[in-house]
Every structure is written in C-alpha cells, then in structure tokens.
Amino acid sequence: MNRIAFVAFAALGLYPNVLMAGDAQMGWPEVIGLLAKTKTQATTCVQVLKSNGDKSAVVKAQLTYGMAEGEMDGVIAGLKTALVEGGDAGSLPNIRDSLGAAGTGLKAICDAATATVTPNTKGVWDEVVRGAVDPLFKAISDGVGALWTHHVEKDALERETKKSELEAARWPRFSDIAAS
Numbered sequence: 001m002n003r004i005a006f007v008a009f010a011a012l013g014l015y016p017n018v019l020m021a022g023d024a025q026m027g028w029p030e031v032i033g034l035l036a037k038t039k040t041q042a043t044t045c046v047q048v049l050k051s052n053g054d055k056s057a058v059v060k061a062q063l064t065y066g067m068a069e070g071e072m073d074g075v076i077a078g079l080k081t082a083l084v085e086g087g088d089a090g091s092l093p094n095i096r097d098s099l100g101a102a103g104t105g106l107k108a109i110c111d112a113a114t115a116t117v118t119p120n121t122k123g124v125w126d127e128v129v130r131g132a133v134d135p136l137f138k139a140i141s142d143g144v145g146a147l148w149t150h151h152v153e154k155d156a157l158e159r160e161t162k163k164s165e166l167e168a169a170r171w172p173r174f175s176d177i178a179a180s
Contacts, residue, residue, distance in 0.1 A: 026143035028162050034140045035169035042171050045110040050179035052116035061109050062174045068105025069171045071098040076166050096141050103137030
C-alpha cells in the first residue's frame with residue numbers, strides 16, 4: 001500500500017511540471033521526457049489494476065491498453081521517421097488524434113485502477129487520474145507541433161540518440177507488466 005501512495009504522490013508532483021511544459025517552447029528533450037512519463041503512468045496504472053482488480057476489469061483494461069499502446073507506437077514511429085527524414089509537423093497529420101486516443105485509453109485504465117484502490121487512498125488516485133493524464137497528452141501534442149520550429153538536427157549522433165530515447169518511451173506489452 002505504501003508503494004501505491006508513493007507512486008500517487010510522485011505522479012501528483014508531475015502535474016505542475018506538465019502544465020508548465022505547455023507554456024514553454026518545447027524541443028526534443030521535453031517531448032521525449034513527456035512520452036516517458038506516459039509510459040510510467042501506463043505501467044503504474046496497469047500494475048495497480050492487476051494487483052487489485054478482478055479478472056473482468058483486467059481483461060477489459062488489456063483491450064483498452066492494447067489500443068492505446070498501438071496509438072503511442074504509431075506516434076513514436078512517426079516521430080522517429082520524421083526525425084530521420086528531417087520532416088515537419090505536416091508529415092504527421094494524425095498525431096494529435098493518436099495522442100488523444102492514447103490519452104483517453106490511459107485515462108480509462110487509470111480510472112479502472114483507481115476504482116480498485118482502498119478508500120483511504122482513493123482521493124489521491126482520483127487527483128492523479130483527473131489532473132495528470134489530460135494535460136500530459138495535451139503538452140505532448142503541443143510539443144510535437146513545436147519540434148519543427150527548431151532547427152532540424154543534422155548531426156547523426158544526435159538523431160540516433162533521439163531515436164533511442166523515443167524507442168525507450170514505448171509502452172511495455174500489457175502481459176509484461178507485473179502486478180505491484
């Protein structure tokens with residue numbers, strides 16, 4: 001139970017940073033960092049759900065997670081391709097829709113996880129789910145649009161580093177996430 005409270009408070013700590021991220025001009029490091037945060041949130045909510053939820057809730061979440069994971073895989077693949085090809089925001093016409101769908105899926109999974117948490121910590125989880133998911137995905141979406149306002153990196157090492165960081169931000173398979 002202490003782990004759940006720790007994770008919840010840590011996620012609440014991200015909320016002000018996410019809001020501020022939307023105000024500042026973002027580049028690759030900020031967008032990659034936000035993508036990594038979504039991975040952590042997704043993993044945490046699945047861990048909690050697997051630990052506390054009944055079988056039907058876990059099965060439903062697995063489907064929702066798979067759909068959201070697919071959207072995020074598409075976003076990350078598009079960003080990697082655009083990075084390599086020196087593309088611009090116009091080369092990713094569906095990225096905002098994909099981020100919106102992934103955010104909706106993650107919120108549903110975290111809502112289901114919140115419903116399984118014991119009553120004395122439920123309010124904390126409600127704040128995590130309500131406060132952190134929507135602004136996080138909006139900040140990523142806004143940041144992706146701003147990526148191409150900066151110069152396109154010509155250094156091969158920089159591009160390879162960013163590609164590796166994008167790959168690391170991919171969500172794990174649902175079946176690979178252990179209960180907490």
